[in-house]
Amino acid sequence: MEKKNKRSFRERVIGALLQFFILLFTIGTVYPVLWVFKIAFGSQKGLSLSLSLFPAQPTLENFNHILFEKPFFIWLLNSLIVAAATSVIGIFLAATAGYAFSRFRFPGRTAGLLSFLITQMFPGTLMMIPLYLIVNWLGLLDNLAGLVLVYSTSAIPFSIWMLKGYFDTIPKELEESALIDGASRTLIFYKIILPLAKPALAVTALFSFMTAWNEYILAATFMNRELSYTLPVALRNFVGQFAQDWGLFAAGAILVSIPIVALFFILQKYLVSGLTAGSVKG
Amino acid sequence: MTGMRKNAAVPIALLAALCTVLAGFLVLDRAFKLDRQLEVSRTRAHLWLRPLALAVESGAGGPEQIAALAGAVRRADPRIGELQVLTGTSFLYHSDPLKLGAGVDPGDVADKSLYDSGVEIRYLLKSARRKPYLLDLDHKAGTLALSEPALKGRRKSMGTLRIGYGLEKVRGAMDGRIWVLFLALFLAFYFMKGKFFKWRWPLAAAFLLIALAAGSLLLLANEGRNQAQAGAAKRAHLAEVGAVLAREAPELLPVFAADLKGGSFSDMLSEWKTARFVPAGEMEDSASGGERVTMPGGDAIAVEADTAAQAERRRQSVRQLKVVLAVFGLLAGLLLFFIMAGYALRALRALNKHRYSYIMVFPAMVGMIALVLLPFLYGLSMAFFRVPPSQSGKWVFVGLQNFVKILTDFHPLTPENFYFILLVTLMWTLINVFLHVSIGLTLAIILNKPGFPLKRVYRVLLILPWAMPSYITALIWKGMFHKQFGAINAFIKLLGFEPISFFNNFWTAFFANVATNTWLGFPFMMVICLGALQSIPTDLYEAAQIDGAGKWQQFKSITMPLLKPALFPAIILGTIWTFNMFNVIYLVSNGEPNRSTEILITQAYRFAFEKFNWGYAAAYSILIFLILLTYGIYTNRITKATEGVFD
Known part of the structure; x- marks a missing residue:
């Protein structure tokens, strides 16, 4: 009885570790994609130096620009x-x-x-x-x-x-x-x-x-x-x-990628x- | 026994044909080389005589000085045998000291012939039917004797000069490369024994044709090299003559230069395919293969390679070659015809029997031949030429020069060195494929665990990099690695370190490339592994568990062997893709810093579309192709990856 409990505890720890690993890895994988979203919805033309995935002032300016001015x-x-x-x-x-x-x-x-x-x-x-x-x-x-x-x-x-x-x-x-x-x-x-x-x-x-x-x-x-x-x-x-218009690029990248993805x-x-x-x- | 004897006639005939072809090439090559070296010797002899003739013509300095100059000329070049300057019937200079200052001795054969030459030249000058020079060749003794007049005005001869000049010995032709042809011969007959037995006649005939083609290519290449060497030798000799003149008779230098410019002897010079001499200022386009020879203490003389004459010579040799090729080609063709006629008949029958298959394959085949095979052959042939950037320009055949240039550049400090880039490419491929497979396999094993929570969600999210267009991925990562605004540096700053400028250092730039490509490539391997893992029946594991096998042993004995058939083709394919992964390198590091993170394919692209050195780029690409082909054949043999696919 005791032994079985122990093993299942060990398995649970391993399972949790694996979950954690996969979670981290998935975040790492998805981060660049989300980063593109942030830049696309951001207001600057260039890149921004912050890890946060939410743009400071969200705007649709980039999409507007690429869709209707290009x-x-x-x-x-x-x-x-x-x-x-x-x-x-x-x-x-x-x-x-x-x-x-x-x-x-x-x-x-x-x-x-x-x-x-x-x-x-x-x-x-x-x-x-x-x-x-x-x-x-x-x-x-x-x-x-x-x-x-x-x-x-x-x-x-x-x-x-x-x-x-x-x-x-x-x-x-x-x-x-x-x-x-x-x-x-x-x-x-x-x-x-x-x-x-x-x-x-x-x-x-x-x-x-x-x-x-x-x-x-x-x-x-x-x-x-x-x-x-x-x-x-x-x-x-x-x-x-x-x-070097990263905002425009990011907006375009999203528009291009969505159908294909x-x-x-x-x-x-x-x-x-x-x-x-x-x-x-x- | 009787059968063997009967069949021996054809291989012997083929062998004889091949040997004849080889011998023909050897003779031709030697003839070309002899011709070229004779041309150089003639030019050298002429260039030694010319200043002496000018000295006689100008009349400045008097007989002593002319004799002194002639003596200096003779001492300057050990290949000068005899040297005589004859005016009227007395020698101004004679290489035989006993004859100096003496008159012509009608009893002496040499004197007599020189005197006769003078008479003949005077006659020629009057009738002006031919250029006034006489050349006697003595191939046995290896010498030539050149007689020229010293002129007053255009028609009147003041004297005759003669020079005896030693010809260079021509070394064994075709160098070591002839052995390649012998190797082909050997292979042709070697293959006849093994499993290619039934193909031995077509194979041998094909080798005959290949030997013909290779021989003529080598011949052309050698001829190009001979020509270049001859040009260089002439230019070097001009400087030599200039040095003697500057030392002995500096006042003659400008006269000599003016004479070279195209005076009385320019026709003769061009007929001899020497360089055309133009004063430095007057040369229109010094970049077009021209070269400057600066004479010590004298004017700079620009020497322009006489391309028109060279082209004529090239055409002539090609014409000769064509005749020989036509004869041999005809013989080989006849042979091939009789051998192939039987096969053609059989092929026609097969075509009819399998017509339905051929009709179905036909459209794809036409497309492949027109837009894959033909461009490939076109690119292949480009590697043997110097291709001008404009489409109208003429291709110049350079043989294997492009390959030799690429493969003999061992300079360790140029990052464009082929071997350095090859090393980087191999490192790049190995690291990437290793990471792709290990990450993909790990994730697949974890996600394949029964009852793993959120399995489907993870799977979808982890495939995302594969679904994204790779050029977008590459550009995103380039942005992420940006020194000031990139997310990676934001992260590094967060940890309390200084931001890194990734593209200023080889290792960090290389790391950036690898990170990008790993992100791009692991989902493919993961999907392959997942698919293969799912197809492994679970009762295998249960049985192993009952037998007491541990997790590692199960992995080693069940998972790995059953993964192999799916994984190996994927690895081979992945290796080829990574080896030629243009997008990531080009868009992320772009070769920075200082072209060091370039891989072979991007370097080839640069040669083609940035330096417009298309022949060189094609040679580079062929090397890439050969590396991959070798890899493909080798791995195929080891893993038998495609075994069973052809059944």
Whole structure:
């Protein structure tokens, strides 16, 4: 009796310590985010030297400024168009390819899969110059289509791998019975496989969307007119070489992050299964 | 046995073809080098003769002084064999002391030939069909003999000068790099035995082509280097001549300089691909590869590399190369054609059989080839050129020069040194991945405890950094580390310490980068670990508990092995991401202080888009890629991370 009590006491202490640790860690993790809120709602242009998370004089000045005195909605539209187009094109191309890689054995399959993996190792700087020249040659500099083109191809390898991993987990028997019933390959793909793969498609689309929504370097290199900026480029310029307007940046950062964070949390339950589906198998 | 003998014909043919190719390259390379060195020797000989000719032409100083100058010239360069100055039928100077002051002896072969040269030059001057110089080459003895006139006006010869000059010995061509080609040859036949047996013919043919390509690249690179060396040798020699002149006949210096400027012999000089000489003031653009040679006690003479002539020479050598390549290429192509025809047939059949798969993969493949593979190859080729910043400029082939420059810079004090940055990058990657995995795993284990209160809330909050756009995170942290207004320094002040200016010291700046990236990266590892932990059946732990295993032993024997399949790919991926983590470095420390916290990828970016040294940046990026590729292959082999994925 005594012994059992003792152990549960020890466990309780450990539990409390763990709680405390996690709590501290979570505060540390969330603090920078809250700090951004403080600056966004604060009245100074710059930063403020205090640990407190509440601005001295809360105001919506920064939001007002960025929303109505800057072409924020044009930037938002640019970012939305680029990110949405990227994820749609990326998903369409990756779904068919991922399905083929998952279901069929054809010469060049292994080489193709491996080469997709290797492209992830290409340093961005090596690709940037040729991409710049290609986009320039196509006359798509300062044009959203150029960004979409570049983003969707860079998103494809990752998407193919993820979708292939998910397709692998769908039992083959479903297709076999459909085949026997006389369905065509194309019909099976659209009517059976795609509906079953919805969660994976969602996660993959989210990743493509996020990559495009968050990409900074290529956008900064390709887009030179203020009105063709995407949000990352526009935000960066608030605290870049020529300006130090942290309030404006913080307000913009909140506006940019909220939709993407919301999307992320809505889809996060698929995240783990999507990410580990391909790898846990082996 | 009979089968082996029958099959031996093809490898022997391939071997012979490869050896022929190699030998062809060796001969070509040697020829190029000889040609270039002959050009230098001719120029040197000419530049020694020219002041003497000028002295004769100007008539100042008299025969004694000309003889003294000639003597000084001969002493100045041990490679001068014979040296004669002939006016009319008597020698003003003769390297053979017995002939000094004597007349031409028609019985002496050397005298006779010099006299004949003078006659021929006079004839040439009258008819003006050719430039008035005569060159005799004696490859066996390794000498050249150059005869030139001393002119009065444009057409009248006052005398003939001749110089015998020793040619340099040309060393074995292609240096040690030829061994790379031999290695390729060896590999080609080595691979034929092992598991690549069925690919041996295409492989060997591919190696033949690679050897062709590599050989021609090396040849071009060598030619570029020879050219540069020749230019440098000529310029150095000009200074040498100037020094002798300044010592012996300073009054001739301005005449010499004026003559170099492009007087009577400028055509000849340019035909010889020597440097074009322009007085210092008149040079339009001294930055365009020009160089100044200051003659002791005399005028400064700017020497501009004669790019037009060099380009012509380059074109010529490329033309020669093209012919040779075309011949060998044709042979290799034929070979390849017969070998590949069978494969092509099989490939067509496969294409037809698997057409449904190929149609589905096709759109993605086209996109990948057009916008990933082609740019990659373009970037790859850029590393072997000097690429001008403007798009209209011409690429100059420099071979492996960019790589050599990067890899041979051992200067310890420049933070732009590749090895230093590599060290920083490795440190950065190791520390980050270690922190990501250990923090992620710890949090996952705690959050996976059954009945842990507020589990879901913590989980959501802890994933937040991953959900945020990374450029925003990086900029936030840059603000947090701000010296005067950052939250970190506010905290430090609260503890009673002096605020730190984080970006003035390597370690604090590095710390700031690591802190940012750790914050950014641990949620990914946490999510991966959580997912994997949840998939471990709990009855395993129960069974272990019954068997009396402690917590640590359970972790070691159950958790770790079952985490591995999910964790290793994540670690490999995380390592590659961190290695190329551009955003954090660029936006947080931006390389401060003094470019020391730069990692390879940001340094490559700087070379490309701040210094516009695109060839160099491409070479830098290729090194990064090679490092990552080696890492990928190595870890893949060890962990078998992708095993089973290809089934």
